Amino acid sequence: MTRRYCIIGAGYTGLAVAKAYTDLGLDYDHIEATDAIGGNWSHGVYDSTYLISSKDITGYPDYPMPEHYPDFPSAAQMRDYLRGFAAEFGLDRRIEFDTLVTDIAPLDDSGLAGWRVTVADGTVREYAGVVIANGHYWDVNIPSYPGEFTGQQIHSKNYKRPSDFQGSRVLVVGAGNSGCDLAVEAATTFGASEISLRRGYWFIPKYVLGVPSGKFDIGSVPVPKVVQEAVFRSIIAIGMGSFASFGLDKPQHGIFDQDLVVNQQLPYFLKHGRIAVRPEIARFDGHTVHFVDGTSGEYDSIVWATGFRTTFPFLRDGLLEWEQGQPKLVAHTFAPGLANLSFAGLVAPRSGAGMLLMNSARLLAEAALLQQRLHTPVGDLYTRVSKPSARILAGGPELRWEARRGRWLLRAMAELLILRGLVTGSSVAAQANSVEKPGLPVSVLRPILALSRRIA
Incomplete structure (x- = not known):
């Protein structure tokens, strides 16, 4: 199968994922159910809405909000910012608007063989993987x-x-x-x-x-x-x-x-x-x-x-385990037992999410690269350092650490693959390189070494 991915949703989160996939050279289709960029900021807020997090912690790290914006921008300014971000990096040219996903199913039991995506007009597509970034503030309660x-x-x-x-x-x-x-x-x-x-x-x-x-x-x-x-x-x-x-x-x-x-x-x-x-x-x-x-x-x-209910009407029953209305995921991202299916933005941080979203998106992109070389879901390996949870509330430091730790883990797995001669350095580890280049602490390295025997 062609290594092409599907990103669902062109809002605050989906745009970060598209940028991360673009930076790593991953091919993808970007699908948006509405006619506009911005997700909830385009169709789900009232006219008088203002951000509750300040601009410097809400903006993406590689595209700061304009200096003339106030500390707490309006909804209109947030929409303009997201459109500007998409245009600056050419992400807007790849978005398919007015395209509603109606069904997602794995091609095999684990998703290792890829995923089948059906849209409202009946078109069926096959992808190496799917990222669900359609948000959780739309199904009203x-x-x-x-x-x-x-x-x-x-x-x-x-x-x-x-x-x-x-x-x-x-x-x-x-x-x-x-x-x-x-x-x-x-x-x-x-x-x-x-x-x-x-x-x-x-x-x-x-x-x-x-x-x-x-x-x-x-x-x-x-x-x-x-x-x-x-x-x-x-x-x-x-x-x-x-x-x-x-x-x-x-x-x-x-x-x-x-x-x-x-x-x-x-x-x-x-x-x-x-x-x-x-x-x-x-x-x-x-x-x-x-x-x-x-x-x-x-x-x-x-x-x-x-508030809202967290629902994914396009996902078939039985793919996720639910607890108190939320799916149990590893690091808010990976579904246990499934490869090449990731969730982006399914978390409620206490503060601005710009840096968090971008680093989490890079975690997804690096996981997609590594998954191409594995015969077991990345998320299952990840459970050694982060257990599945349905909790979506978390603090900023906690979530940023989760993303950093995940990226360390993925890079160490890539290095182990290189050491075992299963892949060249340029194909995984060298590509997993972006804004942050943290060192790998011993406390993280020990569980990674314990995982090496499970890497095919």
């Missing part, structure tokens, strides 16, 4: 409650601007980053809004002492969790103080057990009486919403800021 609400209901993904509201009485359900923004936008538009919270949330200010808070989650080696928690609790103490003073319940979960909310406007509007907090919904009755504390309210519109 809307909870169900007893009764019927007869007003307008809209998910935050489908909301664009205040004219989308029907009437002035707005209830936002959920206090993630989108929920906070939309409660503030409704209050700004109509003078007041209400927000229903099922639990407490940890609120992180965008700035701490004039520094974007995401910069406190940087570094290239793992930081002990107790230290990370201490840093972020200090940030929250400075930015919020007492939760009760805002009419909010203090979170009962660990600070890193759920997504952090980077928002300063919601507490501000709470203090000014522009937003009122409600508990979880109990039931509906026409335009009336009853809450679990026995109170009720009348509303014209409900905005569901209740």
Whole structure:
């Protein structure tokens, strides 16, 4: 088979993968279901969206965001940036727009023989490997409650601007980053809004002492969790103080057990009486919403800021093992037991992802090169140093270390192949060379040597 790969998705993550594959000379088709570059930034955010991570940690390392951009660029600026990145490196010329993938299946039990990809028009293609980078913020999650609400209901993904509201009485359900923004936008538009919270949330200010808070989650080696928690609790103490003073319940979960909310406007509007907090919904009755504390309210519109489900409708049942709604992957990337099938961007970092995405993409490209010389899935070898997990929340240092460690592992495997005379140095190890050239510590080398006997 021709060594040609398929990259699914031309958003923030998919473009990084395309750049990494281009840099290593890997041939690929780049498929995008919509008509535009940018993924969620092109079709899944509201007009007033701004980044919650600063530009210097959100941009790709080899294509910094423009100097004239503010610390926190708008959605429009992010779209322009992604289009500029694609044009700068010729990635846009290789994207097939309006091409929906409907089925992906391995050509053999393990995927070592390649993968078959079917698109919506019925065309069937065969590839050496597939990278799934279609994102996990598209299949909306809307909870169900007893009764019927007869007003307008809209998910935050489908909301664009205040004219989308029907009437002035707005209830936002959920206090993630989108929920906070939309409660503030409704209050700004109509003078007041209400927000229903099922639990407490940890609120992180965008700035701490004039520094974007995401910069406190940087570094290239793992930081002990107790230290990370201490840093972020200090940030929250400075930015919020007492939760009760805002009419909010203090979170009962660990600070890193759920997504952090980077928002300063919601507490501000709470203090000014522009937003009122409600508990979880109990039931509906026409335009009336009853809450679990026995109170009720009348509303014209409900905005569901209740997140998304992780789904891959084009993947056949049984290919992945799932746990609590997420697939179990090795290093957020490799499916156990399957070769030449990789996932990109299936993680929720606490800070900007530019460097992380690019190094993770280079890990994928280097893994694709090495897989060409192996008779066992790269991911299965990787399980010796990183066990499969369904957890998608992680800190920046932890994720950057995961990518670096993975690249060390792949390069060491390539060197072992060279030493055993199975491949020349120029075909794998010399090509696996990009921005970072870290040394290989002994702690990483020992498990690699233990793996050598499994390399064919």
